[in-house]
Amino acid sequence: MSDVDELETRLEALTEADFQRGLEVFRSKLKEAEAAFLNACVHCGLCAESCHYYRMDPVLENIPAAKLETIAAVFKRHFTTMGKVAPGLVGARSMDKDMARAWVDAVFGRCSLCGRCSLNCTVGILLPRLFRAARAALGAMGLTPPDLQATVDTALKHGNNMAITREDWVETVQWIEEELQMETGDPEARLPLDKHGAKILFTVNPREPKFFPLSLQASAKVFWAAKEDWTLTADHGWDLTNYGLFNCKDEEAGLITQNLVDAMARLGCETLVIGECGHGFASARWEGEEWLKQGFPFKVMSILELMDEYLRDGRIKVDPAKHPKKVTLHDPCNLVRHGGICEAQRRVLRASAADFVEMTPNREHNFCCGGGGGQLAMGRYKARRLNSGGMKAQQIRDTAAEVVVTPCHNCVDQLGELNKEYKLKVQIKTVAEIVADALVP
């Protein structure tokens, strides 16, 4: 059975108990602010033009306010007095199969949780928070798209989201260490594993060891040049991803975060450094403590901040002439708009590349590539994902850049698909890859 049929079968089998469970979870996610947001939309329509789904396919269903309305209607029917006594008057709707289907379509199928609508909202409604509450409710009804849930399940079962064995991970780290020694000509260049008391624990996206280890090699080369005291861990806690941010089941997100916390405690490191990943950074830096209901006894940083510090402190030196091609930068939503890491990557790129141009718009106003919010894990929405990425394709084309740099492996993957779909003929790289190639003694 395909994923699409499976979800439809589940929808058809929903019982009253399922709806009640979904509503309970939905209610549990609504504090005062969220309840206020659900009553606050003034239908000004500004969010429409801010959404990449709407811009590329201007239908009513793609307007963020319309997606919000679908959710607010159920809120009113079940949790407000007017909605209970006179639902027709206030646009209230009961949670039933049709509404559940509409919710799935709105919050999984037409939203990458990028938050650009929120930034442009007249009254400051935090739409992604409400969409996440709806995703959580759907999850409680068994309606998380199966392929998205599979990625979370794999992480829970194997300690990383690609089911990489300890042996395969360690062998790849050792292989990349040999490659780094050849590249640098330094037989002492290392990718340290489980070095107790190292200052930094570095974490990566599983797609690096599995399929794209050159970015891991590039990060390691930067650490080598900076003479950093760092380590990776062989056991659970090396994977920085957390798709619990996307299926919005906070308990599962917390269990995945716990792997990082445990690794930090096991190795006694001072700082957890998150490799180039938007959602991984947002999860570890901003959400993790909330999921676990505990403060972290360590600092969390992005490798972008670290590379910026190395340059500022003269710990590494780069020659921009090594990158003569025109380079532009894509801002991952979870790292920039949600994550607050905005200027570090720009300082690093300006130092490392001779011809750096911004896309328009950029920084927190940047458009999502279309691959966020777990979209890359939900095959059923591929056509919409690629279509919504048309905004990004046009932004890239307008820069006339030959290289698109982005500090997020999820974005790298989507940009790769856009490159093919829209025949952009660009190279796609991570920031560390640019820095590693520009290093000079």
Next chain:
Amino acid sequence: MSVLDFNGTQVQLNEEGFLVEPSIWTEELAAFLALKEEGLEQLTEDHWSVIRFIRGHFLENDSAPMVRAMCKTTGVPLKRIYELFPSGPAKGACKLAGLPKPDGCV
């Protein structure tokens, strides 16, 4: 879901172009997918050694191999893998070897 006509046989692909039924894979189908899905007109010996290794690994382990294993077993250097399969080891090579799409950021 889409359907490809392969010498009169209807081949079902999922939304992302991976085989719905991995067991129907043959080398002739791989060559056909290479053209239709990846725009590769000719598969070289290097392509085939990578595809055959991935297929064998999948039949034995029910999973995609690490790129490390692809390089080590076939002798094809890492950078060459990316040249051979422009969509990468997952969406390129594994797709042509008839594997389901791997989980994660791919």
